[in-house]
Amino acid sequence: SLSERLQKTLRNLKGEGRVSERHVQESMREIRMALLEADVNFKVVKEFVAGLKTKALGEEVLKSLTPGQQIVKLVRDELVELLGKEPSELEFKKVPPTAVVLVGLQGSGKTTSTGKLARWLSLQGRRPLMVSTDVYRPAALDQLRIIGEALQLPVFESESRDPVQLAREAFTHSRNMGFDVLLVDTAGRLHIDDALMTELEQIRHELSAEEVLLVADAMTGQDAVNSAAEFNRRIHLSGVILTKLDGDARGGAALSIREVTGTPIKFIGVGEKYEALEVFHPDRLAGRILG
Amino acid sequence: GSSESPVTPEQIEELEAILLGADVGVQTTLEIVGKIEDETRGNRFVTSHQVKRLIREELHRILDNSGSAEESGNGERPQVVFVVGVNGVGKTTTIGKLAHLYKSEGKSVSFSASDTFRAAAIEQICIWGERTGCQVIRQEQGSDPAAVLFDAIAASRAQNVDVLIVDTAGRIHTKHNLMQELEKMRRVAAREIEAAPHEIFLVLDATTGQNGLIQAREFLRSSGITGLIVTKLDGTAKGGIIVAITKELSIPIRYIGVGETVEDLLPFDPTVFVETIL
Numbered sequence A: 001s002l003s004e005r006l007q008k009t010l011r012n013l014k015g016e017g018r019v020s021e022r023h024v025q026e027s028m029r030e031i032r033m034a035l036l037e038a039d040v041n042f043k044v045v046k047e048f049v050a051g052l053k054t055k056a057l058g059e060e061v062l063k064s065l066t067p068g069q070q071i072v073k074l075v076r077d078e079l080v081e082l083l084g085k086e087p088s089e090l091e092f093k094k095v096p097p098t099a100v101v102l103v104g105l106q107g108s109g110k111t112t113s114t115g116k117l118a119r120w121l122s123l124q125g126r127r128p129l130m131v132s133t134d135v136y137r138p139a140a141l142d143q144l145r146i147i148g149e150a151l152q153l154p155v156f157e158s159e160s161r162d163p164v165q166l167a168r169e170a171f172t173h174s175r176n177m178g179f180d181v182l183l184v185d186t187a188g189r190l191h192i193d194d195a196l197m198t199e200l201e202q203i204r205h206e207l208s209a210e211e212v213l214l215v216a217d218a219m220t221g222q223d224a225v226n227s228a229a230e231f232n233r234r235i236h237l238s239g240v241i242l243t244k245l246d247g248d249a250r251g252g253a254a255l256s257i258r259e260v261t262g263t264p265i266k267f268i269g270v271g272e273k274y275e276a277l278e279v280f281h282p283d284r285l286a287g288r289i290l291g
Numbered sequence B: 001g002s003s004e005s006p007v008t009p010e011q012i013e014e015l016e017a018i019l020l021g022a023d024v025g026v027q028t029t030l031e032i033v034g035k036i037e038d039e040t041r042g043n044r045f046v047t048s049h050q051v052k053r054l055i056r057e058e059l060h061r062i063l064d065n066s067g068s069a070e071e072s073g074n075g076e077r078p079q080v081v082f083v084v085g086v087n088g089v090g091k092t093t094t095i096g097k098l099a100h101l102y103k104s105e106g107k108s109v110s111f112s113a114s115d116t117f118r119a120a121a122i123e124q125i126c127i128w129g130e131r132t133g134c135q136v137i138r139q140e141q142g143s144d145p146a147a148v149l150f151d152a153i154a155a156s157r158a159q160n161v162d163v164l165i166v167d168t169a170g171r172i173h174t175k176h177n178l179m180q181e182l183e184k185m186r187r188v189a190a191r192e193i194e195a196a197p198h199e200i201f202l203v204l205d206a207t208t209g210q211n212g213l214i215q216a217r218e219f220l221r222s223s224g225i226t227g228l229i230v231t232k233l234d235g236t237a238k239g240g241i242i243v244a245i246t247k248e249l250s251i252p253i254r255y256i257g258v259g260e261t262v263e264d265l266l267p268f269d270p271t272v273f274v275e276t277i278l
């Protein structure tokens, strides 16, 4: 773990008495390695460590009898601060329905997360309606329908195979039938696919969507900054769902995504079942990233 | 960098930006930097051009034997091909692409719909079956994946099908019961046809970071892997984790996925791959 590595680094330098700038430099190197191994983007790491170094050269660390622990605490606190200090909630419109659109790269877990969110909202006493605008992927509409049946929660369907029109029809239906939330599943797409990114802008606009959630895979590596930044630039994200945290990926992509878009992580996916959705806790993920 | 090496800190930073940014990973990047420093020791200086050339040579040294193995057809029918990997990486879509490729080579192909867990997984592989003209052997959602495999082998054998491709559920490698389920499927295939499964392809998503190396280690250890397929290389991710995987495990990289249609599968070409990293 990072704290073990830092203790070791500082123990080796112990012969020099109190911790010095050289000790801090060595510690920064360990921290940089740990963050890169955890998949934090290398540019984000550089900035993060630079800011950290300034603080680590402060009184608290230099005067401490246990500088190693002091530095570990500093890193953790800085990570938690960056990841968003406190849990961040879904925002609901004063006048329902609130439209929540799930977006992201192919295979990240959007359709499954749509079901998870519907279940979550329903347990909170709200009335969600789900709709899929994925007219491309084989059996995507079947997938959401089957999820709705498994959860005993409604899924809007129509004859239309135009994603923007589907969104519009679903929104009208949800308003007329008094649903609180419309959960809109979208097709996976590359951030560099201009036509599909334009389609997403149109869907968002159609719904004057309150929440646009980037569904991102926790095992994503360096590319997380590229896709997240572009999704944010094109359609302005309001939140992130980080999926597949039941695996052993360290999840450094979360830090990259947060740093590059400023968007709060609102939920995490921790399994394939529909109950496997949790509110995001920055301190838990900070510990995991540090390893 | 070391004190006698002519590689400047700026050059090292540039080198790290290329390699780290491509998901090559810290350890492998350090090893490549170390190698370049060794090779240029004693030079007065080294140009950026030389640095790039040395990276290219080192990457090729690691990757060049990775695509070369021929698929191990041994005349048995059907050849059984498992497609495995963690959730959402592109297994089912890749199976459609593989079927298209095999059929273009004059082979007959059938599918085993052995993802019996996920919503609409069976419907999804059936659509790929329709698109490619391949029979899909299936049961209901919730049935035993190994039982579907058993039926699929029997049906494919009876009809003299050349290749049976087995779709499997996405599974996180830390889930012991799911890895056991895969190993059970491997034993069922081996019991029915000697030398089956003839191929076990691990599908990796090009956007995956360091966890890709752990996935490869675990799937290799648990049920064996005969080849890698890296998908979603049509995006901006470089898939550099396969450099670390090849270095450590020497699993041949067979194909890459470059899109969502049936034709978007290419044989792995180390030269093209290295050039996109640089």
Ligand SMILES: Nc1nc2c(ncn2[C@@H]2O[C@H](COP(=O)(O)OP(=O)(O)OP(=O)(O)O)[C@@H](O)[C@H]2O)c(=O)[nH]1
Binding pocket: A105, A106, A107, A108, A109, A110, A111, A112, A113, A134, A137, A140, A186, A187, A188, A189, A215, A243, A244, A245, A246, A247, A268, A269, A270, A271, A272, A276, B087, B088, B118, B170, B172
């Ligand atoms: N282990 C695990 N698997 C997950 C999680 N969330 C989703 N999955 C799985 O990831 C795979 C992909 O999920 P989907 O919901 O189909 O992903 P998607 O983003 O809708 O995919 P596209 O529509 O093709 O872009 C499925 O096998 C899901 O069961 C999670 O939190 N943990």
Ligand SMILES: Nc1nc2c(ncn2[C@@H]2O[C@H](COP(=O)(O)OP(=O)(O)OP(=O)(O)O)[C@@H](O)[C@H]2O)c(=O)[nH]1
Binding pocket: A106, A107, A137, A188, A190, B085, B086, B087, B088, B089, B090, B091, B092, B093, B094, B115, B118, B121, B168, B169, B170, B171, B231, B232, B233, B234, B235, B256, B257, B258, B259, B260, B264
């Ligand atoms: N851009 C791009 N998308 C791909 C590629 N391969 C697969 N996909 C997409 O990735 C998503 C997931 O593909 P699937 O084939 O369902 O993945 P899977 O591994 O079978 O998923 P699970 O069975 O749920 O674990 C789909 O939207 C595919 O169209 C590729 O090479 N490029």
Ligand SMILES: [Mg+2]
Binding pocket: A110, A111, A112, A134, A140, A186, A187, A188
């Ligand atoms: Mg989907």
Ligand SMILES: [Mg+2]
Binding pocket: B091, B092, B093, B115, B121, B167, B168, B169, B170
């Ligand atoms: Mg599948």
